[in-house]
Amino acid sequence: MNGWMGIIGTCVTVAGVIVTGWFTYRGTRTAAAIQSGPAAEQSKFTVLEATVTRVDSENKELRTGQRRLESLLRAFAWTTDRWARQMHEAGIxxxxAHPLVDEYNRTGV
Structure with a gap:
């Protein structure tokens, strides 16, 4: 009888170790997820913030270039209009004009 009791005790101990290990594994995994949550969110936020800063910078450059191009187009339109008037006054x-030029002269766009 002592032999059977030893085997049963060993089996219960092994089962207890396995169950304890499983609960420890789950708890550790959950704790790691809870701890890494704010760090992961901070990392995502940092990447998002860097992306927004880069896109803002690119948009500023694009807007500056677009304003410059619009100013150049306006100046060119005024210059060609002045030349056309001079030609009309000289009888030439x-x-x-190209249809797009006529549209620009009518609408300004």
Whole structure:
């Protein structure tokens, strides 16, 4: 009888160790997830913040270039208009303007 009791005691001990190990594993994994949560969120936020800063910088450069191009287009339109008036005053009939130029002169866009 002592032999059977030893085997049963050993089996109960092994089962207890396995169950304890399983609960320890789950608890450790959950604790790691809870701890890494704020760090992971902070990391995501840092990446997002860097991306927004980069996109803002690129947009500023694009807006500056677009303003410059619009100013150049306006200056070119005024210059060609002045030349066309000078040709009319001198009795020279200029070639008709491209339809896109006519549209720009009508709408400013």
């Amino acid at each position: 009939e200029p070639e008709p």
